[in-house]
Structures are given as structure tokens and as C-alpha cells.
Amino acid sequence: MSMVPDQNGLKRVLDVADRLGRLRRTLVERGESDPNTLQTVRAESRHEVCSIRADLERGDIPGTLGGLHRRHQFDAEQLTIVLLLLERRIHEARQTLTGREILAFLHESSFDRLRGLRHLAADQKLRKSGILEVLTDGSDQDLLECEIRLGEAVFRAIEKDVTPEVEAAEASRKRRRRPPYREHREHLLDLARLSRLYQRRARRVFESEEPEETLSQAAVKHLEEAIGKLRARIASRLTRAAEGDRFPIEILRRKHRLDEAEVLILVTLLFQEIYAGASYVESIELVKMVCGSDLELMERRFILSEEGRLVRSGLVRIAVTDETHPHVGGEAYLPPELVRQILSGPKPEGPIDADARIEWHEYLEGLGDSGEFFESL
Numbered sequence: 377m378s379m380v381p382d383q384n385g386l387k388r389v390l391d392v393a394d395r396l397g398r399l400r401r402t403l404v405e406r407g408e409s410d411p412n413t414l415q416t417v418r419a420e421s422r423h424e425v426c427s428i429r430a431d432l433e434r435g436d437i438p439g440t441l442g443g444l445h446r447r448h449q450f451d452a453e454q455l456t457i458v459l460l461l462l463e464r465r466i467h468e469a470r471q472t473l474t475g476r477e478i479l480a481f482l483h484e485s486s487f488d489r490l491r492g493l494r495h496l497a498a499d500q501k502l503r504k505s506g507i508l509e510v511l512t513d514g515s516d517q518d519l520l521e522c523e524i525r526l527g528e529a530v531f532r533a534i535e536k537d538v539t540p541e542v543e544a545a546e547a548s549r550k551r552r553r554r555p556p557y558r559e560h561r562e563h564l565l566d567l568a569r570l571s572r573l574y575q576r577r578a579r580r581v582f583e584s585e586e587p588e589e590t591l592s593q594a595a596v597k598h599l600e601e602a603i604g605k606l607r608a609r610i611a612s613r614l615t616r617a618a619e620g621d622r623f624p625i626e627i628l629r630r631k632h633r634l635d636e637a638e639v640l641i642l643v644t645l646l647f648q649e650i651y652a653g654a655s656y657v658e659s660i661e662l663v664k665m666v667c668g669s670d671l672e673l674m675e676r677r678f679i680l681s682e683e684g685r686l687v688r689s690g691l692v693r694i695a696v697t698d699e700t701h702p703h704v705g706g707e708a709y710l711p712p713e714l715v716r717q718i719l720s721g722p723k724p725e726g727p728i729d730a731d732a733r734i735e736w737h738e739y740l741e742g743l744g745d746s747g748e749f750f751e752s753l
Contacts, residue, residue: 439537556616
């Protein structure tokens with residue numbers, strides 16, 4: 377099958393990556409015993425990288441790699457590192473190279489190797505952007521000894537660039553598997569999945585103890601892309617649902633003019649109630665869940681205050697102690713009658729009973745979607 381024109385540039389990049397991988401193996405196998413090999417291999421690698429870097433500068437390389445270069449303007453050493461690790465990820469079961477192995481390929485002298493170590497530092501562009509991931513055991517390891525790999529999100533994006541027809545076919549299959557919601561519980565389950573993604577994003581943004589090591593723009597961006605896709609899927613299925621406007625959560629949304637963040641808080645508390653039997657969750661954790669940055673956290677910190685729409689309307693209650701600040705502290709929970717209303721739809725008649733909870737667990741188990749919902753908090 378002939379290659380589409382847009383992929384010619386991608387093929388050139390991967391061909392260069394393959395050649396760099398072969399040159400590195402040649403250097404490992406023969407370099408120590410044959411000094412001439414050192415010069416030949418490094419000269420050839422520089423020539424290959426300069427050639428493909430010129431293509432990147434002209435904008436001839438499409439997709440992920442072209443976009444990364446436009447954004448970060450890789451120098452020759454940085455581009456070599458990216459291509460070495462890309463080749464390693466494709467061809468080897470061990471997907472990593474140590475810092476020492478990378479620098480041994482780039483440079484011969486100790487001085488140049490130590491200078492090159494800066495490219496692997498946490499505050500430099502390759503790691504800050506998530507292009508490289510450094511695998512550590514939690515201790516303060518020497519970068520020379522650390523295992524380093526191409527970021528998973530970056531690799532998956534390149535994979536999609538090379539096989540767009542596979543992604544298109546998969547997207548088509550997913551669309552066929554996504555019929556309109558037949559009833560409100562399917563809708564609630566998708567909202568629960570959306571809540572999980574928001575929780576994962578919040579952990580990345582607010583709870584990383586070593587942000588330079590574990591938090592990257594690429595990781596957060598990957599989660600936000602997943603959030604966007606799921607939001608679009610929910611909206612599409614809901615719009616096509618025959619009785620979508622009569623789903624209990626949608627009735628609440630319209631009646632109280634709730635935004636998406638407020639609906640997510642309700643759903644999160646609902647599923648905590650279903651799985652754990654009690655929907656108590658610290659208010660600040662719910663606020664963090666619907667915020668993507670410190671600035672947004674400051675702007676939304678009163679969403680669960682006494683003046684906030686959810687608490688003011690009685691949809692959410694806050695259990696407070698004498699020491700709890702009435703505006704931002706305490707534990708949030710749903711009134712039992714609201715839980716029953718959302719789950720079953722009829723007019724509230726009392727607290728959720730055991731039969732209703734058992735029915736939901738049976739429904740979830742049938743979908744393979746049971747488990748502790750808010751276990752991260």
C-alpha cells in the first residue's frame with residue numbers, strides 16, 4: 377500500500393531514529409576496542425540529525441514531532457536524545473536508556489558528557505514538557521544511573537500520526553458502540569467516569585510531592601484531552617437520548633441552573649454514597665476536583681460555601697465542627713432523599729434503602745464497573 381504524502385516526513389524521521397539506534401549499538405559493541413569507530417559513528421550520527429533537523433526547521437515534518445520542534449526548538453543534542461529514545465521504545469523490550477548510555481553516545485570526553493547532562497535535568501525543556509520521563513525509586517538518584525524513556529503521551533501521539541487509519545477506524549467503532557442513552561443510569565455512569573478523570577487531574581495538579589519529577593504539562597494535557605473527549609461523548613449521547621431531558625440529574629441541572637462543576641460534585645457524592653454507604657467527602661477536595669490550577673482554585677473556593685448555589689438550594693449539606701470554617705471547611709454530603717431521587721426518579725419519599733443500593737450494585741457489576749469510587753481521597 378502506498379504511503380500518503382503527509383507521512384513521508386514521518387518516515388524520514390523514523391528512518392533516522394532507526395539509524396541512530398544501529399549506530400549506538402555499533403558504538404557499544406566495537407567502540408572501546410576500535411577508536412576509529414568512535415569518530416565515524418558520532419560523525420555519521422551528527423550528519424543524520426542535522427539533516428532531519430533541517431527538515432524540521434523548514435516545517436517538512438508533520439504531526440507530533442513537528443509540533444514539538446516548533447514549540448521547543450530542539451538543538452542537535454536534544455533531538456538526538458528524543459530520536460534515540462523513540463527508536464528504543466519501538467525496538468526494545470527495555471524501553472529505557474540510562475543517562476550514562478545516552479551521554480556515551482553523544483560525547484566522548486568527560487567534560488562534554490557532564491555538559492550534556494543538563495539536557496536531562498528536571499528544569500530543562502525535555503523533562504518539563506513531558507517529552508522525557510525519568511524513572512526513579514523515590515530516592516535522590518544520580519541522573520547518570522537513572523532509567524530514562526520517551527514520555528508515554530508523546531509516544532502514543534507519534535503512534536497515531538503514523539497510523540491515522542487505525543485511529544479513524546477505532547473512532548468509527550467507538551461511535552457505533554455509543555448509542556443514545558437508553559435510561560438515566562447509563563448517563564450517570566458516564567458522568568462518574570468523567571468525575572474520575574477530574575480527580576486524576578486534581579491529583580496531578582495539587583497533590584504531587586515532587587512536581588519537577590512527577591508533574592508535567594504533557595500529563596495534565598493528556599488528562600484534559602481525555603476529559604474533553606468524554607464530555608463530547610456524553611453531550612452527544614444525551615442529545616440523542618429519547619428522554620434525556622427527563623433524566624433526574626438533568627432536571628436538577630435545569631431547575632437550579634447548575635454548571636458542569638456543580639453537577640460533577642453531585643455525581644461524585646452520589647457514587648461515594650453508592651459504593652461506600654455514606655457520601656461524606658471533604659469540601660476542599662471536591663473544590664480541587666473541579667479546578668485545573670491554583671488560580672482557578674482561588675476563584676472557585678466558595679463553590680461549597682453557605683452562599684454557593686449547591687448549599688443554598690439544599691442539594692448539598694455541609695457537616696461542620698466548631699473548628700471548621702463555615703465557608704470552605706467541613707464535609708459535604710447529599711441529603712438521603714436527593715440520592716433516592718437521582719437514582720430512581722420518583723418524588724422523594726425518604727432515605728435511600730438497602731434494596732435501591734443493592735439494585736445499583738447489581739447493575740454496576742453487570743457492567744464491570746463496580747469498585748470504590750472516591751478511593752483517592
